[in-house]
Amino acid sequence: MSHLSSPPKKHKGEHKGHSLPHGSERGSSSRDKDRSATVSSSVPMPAGGKGSHPSSTPQRVPNRLIHEKSPYLLQHAYNPVDWYPWGQEAFDKARKENKPIFLSVGYSTCHWCHMMEEESFQNEEIGRLLSEDFVSVKVDREERPDVDKVYMTFVQVSSPPRECARHMGSGQLPSPSPSLRQATSSGGGWPMNVWLTPNLQPFVGGTYFPPEDGLTRVGFRTVLLRIREQVGVPGGVRGPGWGTRKEEPLSPADLQVCLHLLQWKQNKNTLLENSQRVTTALLARSEISMGDRQLPPSAATMNNRCFQQLDEGYDEEYGGFAEAPKFPTPVILSFLFSYWLSHRLTQDGSRAQQMALHTLKMMANGGIRDHVGQGFHRYSTDCQWHVPHFEKMLYDQAQLAVAYSQAFQISGDEFYSDVAKGILQYVARSLSHRSGGFYSAEDADSPPERGMRPKEGAYYVWTVKEVQQLLPEPVLGATEPLTSGQLLMKHYGLTEAGNISPSQDPKGELQGQNVLTVRYSLELTAARFGLDVEAVRTLLNTGLEKLFQARKHRPKPHLDSKMLAAWNGLMVSGYAVTGAVLGQDRLISYATNGAKFLKRHMFDVASGRLMRTCYTGSGGTVEHSSPPCWGFLEDYAFVVRGLLDLYEASQESAWLEWALRLQDTQDRLFWDSQGGGYFCSEAELGAGLPLRLKDDQDGAEPSANSVSAHNLLRLHGFTGHKDWMDKCVCLLTAFSERMRRVPVALPEMVRALSAQQQTLKQVLILADGDPSSFLSRQLPFLSTLRRLEDQATAYVCENQACSMPITDPCELRKLLHP
Numbered sequence: 049m050s051h052l053s054s055p056p057k058k059h060k061g062e063h064k065g066h067s068l069p070h071g072s073e074r075g076s077s078s079r080d081k082d083r084s085a086t087v088s089s090s091v092p093m094p095a096g097g098k099g100s101h102p103s104s105t106p107q108r109v110p111n112r113l114i115h116e117k118s119p120y121l122l123q124h125a126y127n128p129v130d131w132y133p134w135g136q137e138a139f140d141k142a143r144k145e146n147k148p149i150f151l152s153v154g155y156s157t158c159h160w161c162h163m164m165e166e167e168s169f170q171n172e173e174i175g176r177l178l179s180e181d182f183v184s185v186k187v188d189r190e191e192r193p194d195v196d197k198v199y200m201t202f203v204q205v206s207s208p209p210r211e212c213a214r215h216m217g218s219g220q221l222p223s224p225s226p227s228l229r230q231a232t233s234s235g236g237g238w239p240m241n242v243w244l245t246p247n248l249q250p251f252v253g254g255t256y257f258p259p260e261d262g263l264t265r266v267g268f269r270t271v272l273l274r275i276r277e278q279v280g281v282p283g284g285v286r287g288p289g290w291g292t293r294k295e296e297p298l299s300p301a302d303l304q305v306c307l308h309l310l311q312w313k314q315n316k317n318t319l320l321e322n323s324q325r326v327t328t329a330l331l332a333r334s335e336i337s338m339g340d341r342q343l344p345p346s347a348a349t350m351n352n353r354c355f356q357q358l359d360e361g362y363d364e365e366y367g368g369f370a371e372a373p374k375f376p377t378p379v380i381l382s383f384l385f386s387y388w389l390s391h392r393l394t395q396d397g398s399r400a401q402q403m404a405l406h407t408l409k410m411m412a413n414g415g416i417r418d419h420v421g422q423g424f425h426r427y428s429t430d431c432q433w434h435v436p437h438f439e440k441m442l443y444d445q446a447q448l449a450v451a452y453s454q455a456f457q458i459s460g461d462e463f464y465s466d467v468a469k470g471i472l473q474y475v476a477r478s479l480s481h482r483s484g485g486f487y488s489a490e491d492a493d494s495p496p497e498r499g500m501r502p503k504e505g506a507y508y509v510w511t512v513k514e515v516q517q518l519l520p521e522p523v524l525g526a527t528e529p530l531t532s533g534q535l536l537m538k539h540y541g542l543t544e545a546g547n548i549s550p551s552q553d554p555k556g557e558l559q560g561q562n563v564l565t566v567r568y569s570l571e572l573t574a575a576r577f578g579l580d581v582e583a584v585r586t587l588l589n590t591g592l593e594k595l596f597q598a599r600k601h602r603p604k605p606h607l608d609s610k611m612l613a614a615w616n617g618l619m620v621s622g623y624a625v626t627g628a629v630l631g632q633d634r635l636i637s638y639a640t641n642g643a644k645f646l647k648r649h650m651f652d653v654a655s656g657r658l659m660r661t662c663y664t665g666s667g668g669t670v671e672h673s674s675p676p677c678w679g680f681l682e683d684y685a686f687v688v689r690g691l692l693d694l695y696e697a698s699q700e701s702a703w704l705e706w707a708l709r710l711q712d713t714q715d716r717l718f719w720d721s722q723g724g725g726y727f728c729s730e731a732e733l734g735a736g737l738p739l740r741l742k743d744d745q746d747g748a749e750p751s752a753n754s755v756s757a758h759n760l761l762r763l764h765g766f767t768g769h770k771d772w773m774d775k776c777v778c779l780l781t782a783f784s785e786r787m788r789r790v791p792v793a794l795p796e797m798v799r800a801l802s803a804q805q806q807t808l809k810q811v812l813i814l815a816d817g818d819p820s821s822f823l824s825r826q827l828p829f830l831s832t833l834r835r836l837e838d839q840a841t842a843y844v845c846e847n848q849a850c851s852m853p854i855t856d857p858c859e860l861r862k863l864l865h866p
Contacts, residue, residue, distance in 0.1 A: 113186060117663045117673045119608050120156035120188040124165060128175030131186045134195060139736065142183040142246035149244040150182040153189050153196050156608045157439050157491040159504060160256045161239045167259040168268045174259070177272040182243075189238065190488060190612060191661055191677055194729035196240070198739045201330060202250040204236045249738050251323040327738045336742045336782050337723030344780035345788050347805040350798045354791040355387050355400060366432050367407030373437070375427040376411060378447035379746040379754075383795035385454050390802065401458065408455050412467045415563035418508060419540065420595045423474030424448055425508075426492075434565050435552045438492035438505045438605075443749050445475050446618035453626040468626050472635060475619065481611065482668050484641030485649065486619045491606035498603050507605050509561035510595070512537060512544050518598055519591050527578035535577065535584070536591040541567040609664035613650045613683035616642055618749070620690030628697035636697045643694055643703060646687060652676075656713045658683045681728045681743075682752040684714035688759045692766075701822035704766060711763055714756070715775070724782035725753050744786050750796040753779060757800035765810055767826040768848065776804055809864065810845045 114125040116133055124131055132138035142149050152169075154161035168174050178184045189196035242253030257268035358380060361369045368374045384404035391397030411417060414433025416425050424444050425436035452468035455461070479487045493502040519533030526535075541547050542562040553559065568576070574584040620642040627635030649670045650659045658679035665671035691707035694700075718726040720742070727740050743751045760776035763769070780787075780801050783794065791798050814835045824830040829848050835841040836853050842860050843850040854860045 117671060118188040118191050119610055120154060121186055123156060124169060124186050127169040128172050129169055129184050130179035131184050134185055134187045134192060138183050138185050147183050150178055150184045151242045151244055152239055153187045154239040155188055155190050157489040158238050159492055164239050164256055174269050193680055197728060197741050198737050199242045199250055200236050200240060201334060203240060203253045205330060245320060245323055248736050249323040249327050251319055331739055334739060334741055336725055336744055338778060338781045341781050341784050344801055345784050347802040350787050350791045351387060351802055354795055354798050355396060357792040362403055363431060367410040372431045373427050373429050374431055376424060376444055376448060378451050379750050379796045381451045383799055385458060386799045405455055405459060408452060413566035415565040419564040420592055420599060421474060422470035429552050435548050435563055438508050440490040442479055442486055442488050442615045443618050445471050446622035449622035450625045453629040457629050465630055472623060472626060481664060483670060484645035485611045486616050488608040488610050488612055488615060494605040495603045503557045505558060507602055509558060509563055511560055512542055515542060518594050525579060530577055532587055532591050535587055539568055539573045539588060540564040611662050613646060613658050613660055613679050614686040616646055617686030617690035621693040624693040624697040639694050640698060643691060656709060658687060681718045681726050684710055685752040685755040689755050692762050705822060724778035726756055745793050746796040754794060754796035754800060757797060761803050780804060807846050812843045812845060814841045
């Protein structure tokens, strides 16, 4: 996955920062022309890859990361760097030797992480400098999201604005109005590189650093050498080694890195004081609390403001909410569907529905969708959804399956249900462990042929020659000579020269290659060649299947086989909701197997706690790190949501019972009894970190607090326990200021706010009439309800008061939608 780079022109709102719910926490285009570092510092400025893995090189000796389970850490296990995993051993060494900590954070399918590993961390001289002058620590952000969030907050908030400081992972909305610009902050991305004091306080940091100096970029090697030499450089004055042109001054960001790392050796006390001051400021800035507020804001006001802000940034032609890069935004689509549901008879309600459905259709037709193997790539590098960044993430598949099944439920158009089924087919085939769990991601990079250097997108792109050779059969009945290959190339926009713009391929790696993207409707393609629509559908599906079989012989992208409780919870929801909407028990069984996997392999019965991670071992076994990595707030929130969705889909009360127990554990470990809302991490697990944060943005994944607000409401509805409704109100009140200021940054929480302030209807269907059921024990009034004439009987209830019994589905529909 790509991270920080300098695009040919500036795009609005592409920083990692607190923003409109953007599509990603992960990266931007790996095809941008220049790569540069975004730098953050705690001290005021003076005026003025991947490739072939090093493990294949026999002479290299593994470092201590070889003993880790994380695929990302193992990718660095043969670096000539004395890497430490995050932990007390590294901290003690830094304090004993009085050295700063060099913290490098990334993940295994991150394109620019691969690049910096290949360019810098495999370099013997750079490895020696890092090992001798610093305590170097490597962190997998997916294993330790708490560490990542804390230091990314520093990078985002403290970094000076830069024209090209581009987050490789958050595609924000363009900022046409002050309300949208409020959501934009400084840049961030991965790899994230931060220098810390031995007490773990950050004092300077950035993202990707090139290995050597450029015209206006200082190289990583130069930074480390200048620190060693203890040479201060005044603004704009450069000696040998600083760059290739003496008249070209260093950028302010690069000069900050050099000056403030030098200050560690020359004026350490001042640096430590400034670092503490910045940490205190970050703590104040990131604080989320009820304060003197007693109630959350008006749901109607927040709903309307959120919708208006989304409407301002909407792309009328191609759908979505940005210029480029453009990201899937499931939290936004979910909000728009909910907004339509409560405003069905208004113009704005119709507009919200149209925005969501059009966006989903354009995405599904675009190259961001893998038309050959199904599933969605991480994001599009252009506004047309054409050329993607090719990484595939589990959390995208999970949320988009729900979005497309909801679109089908609302529209009745089977186009959307077919996309949802295709997503889940891909996950079952490529991201599923045999025991029911789900893997994290597939990389964007892979070798075009075995033994070659990996290139982004190599597994997914096609030449005209390849398609012609695979699909030479003549199409009978066409109005002109036509082969199956020509039909497919016309429909999906393949050309001899390739359909990828050179501006999206500065390295020339994709010349002559094509990304499949639907150019015409089936009706237009059929009319163009005088064919029947169903015949064209069959021919295209047959052609795609042949491409799929041929693609199996290509070297596959790297699979991150790490399994995360949070993302597995999202995937349980994906299968359960889609299965329920489409009435397919087979999909619900996948959700059931996923939940069983979580309980068997990622749940500690003795403590009642979830584990964050587990890993695929030899022979497909399931392994854990020692000691285990315990769950974070998002693990509990997303798993509880998955269990509630599974309970509603399967009616198996065991899943509801486990959800109740996990919610109790979540409340015990993460609830802020003074300020309201949930912290992202346990107090003990995050001991030593300078901040304990509450995530305040719905982005590539929804905020765990937003999901928790929904969970608390649902659990209150299932049990009647007042404590959970009280907690929900406190949580929403704690986030009041954030919602008032930028409601579009928390669309999932705005949805929860609406649900909390409405009188929700519950539909109870008695199939067996068992008064001793778990739900009847939780809600005693249910024991008074009876089935009529041994038929499935429904009751519509509000505030534990129920309607007369209903056995006719049409009557039930009228009661729900008068």
